[in-house]
Amino acid sequence: MGKKIKKWGMVIDQRKCVGCHTCTVACKSENNVPLGYWRSWVKGIEKGRYPDVKNFFLRRLCNHCDNPPCVDVCPVQATLKRADGVVMMYYGKCIGCGMCIAACPYDARFFNPVRRTADKCSFCSHRIDANLLPACVTSCIGRAITFGDLNDPRSEVSKLIASNATVVIKPELGTLPKVFYIAADRDLMGRIRISEKYPEAIEEYQKTIPSKLSDYWKR
Numbered sequence: 001m002g003k004k005i006k007k008w009g010m011v012i013d014q015r016k017c018v019g020c021h022t023c024t025v026a027c028k029s030e031n032n033v034p035l036g037y038w039r040s041w042v043k044g045i046e047k048g049r050y051p052d053v054k055n056f057f058l059r060r061l062c063n064h065c066d067n068p069p070c071v072d073v074c075p076v077q078a079t080l081k082r083a084d085g086v087v088m089m090y091y092g093k094c095i096g097c098g099m100c101i102a103a104c105p106y107d108a109r110f111f112n113p114v115r116r117t118a119d120k121c122s123f124c125s126h127r128i129d130a131n132l133l134p135a136c137v138t139s140c141i142g143r144a145i146t147f148g149d150l151n152d153p154r155s156e157v158s159k160l161i162a163s164n165a166t167v168v169i170k171p172e173l174g175t176l177p178k179v180f181y182i183a184a185d186r187d188l189m190g191r192i193r194i195s196e197k198y199p200e201a202i203e204e205y206q207k208t209i210p211s212k213l214s215d216y217w218k219r
Helices: 022-031 069-073 099-103 135-139 156-163 198-207
Strands: 008-013 041-049 052-060 079-081 087-089 110-112 117-119 145-149 179-182
Touching (some): 008 156, 022 041, 069 079, 145 156, 156 179
Antiparallel strands (some): 008 145, 041 052, 079 087, 110 117
16 A cells, blocks of 8 residues: 555644744745735734733634635646645746736735745645655744644644634635634624625625635636
8 A cells, every 4th residue: 555645734722822923033034025025914803992902912823725716717737736735836937927816815925026926825735745844833832833744644733623623714715724713802803794794795795705716716
């Protein structure tokens, strides 16, 4: 029997995140991301009334979906999903059309003004291919970020998912993200609130959902 292919994934424990942005800085440094642009970032929200106030954070990055809409819309196959699940940019093929940027429902892509191509998080593919952890994982002061093989039940990420209630961002899209969160704040997750205008909100929201059957991004 051949060796089982790895399936990389990430678990972010927001109980341990202090919003220091060390992961953001490490990512920019490791991947030479231009000033004013980010492959990953940390969203924050303040809740409560003084003196009972608390900060909540949510680390954001490419979700390396199992069903990535960015791959479907790329006209030149500059974005592909590897066998190990990492969604990659092949810069030499990219023509900078921006279709993948518009198609990503997680706002995880941007136009790199230096490369003149689309860009995004790669799970530090150059590092994991060398049996190293992504820069954000090694830099996190709270050890809030865990990375590993989802196909290995003995890996730390698999154990965390099995032993904790985890969520993904926008599961309703069917993209099957491979970035999982523990104790993520609902107000930072981008879900639609139930209200009197809920039907209208759903209709408007569906317009922004990219899929093989949607032509919204073509307009």
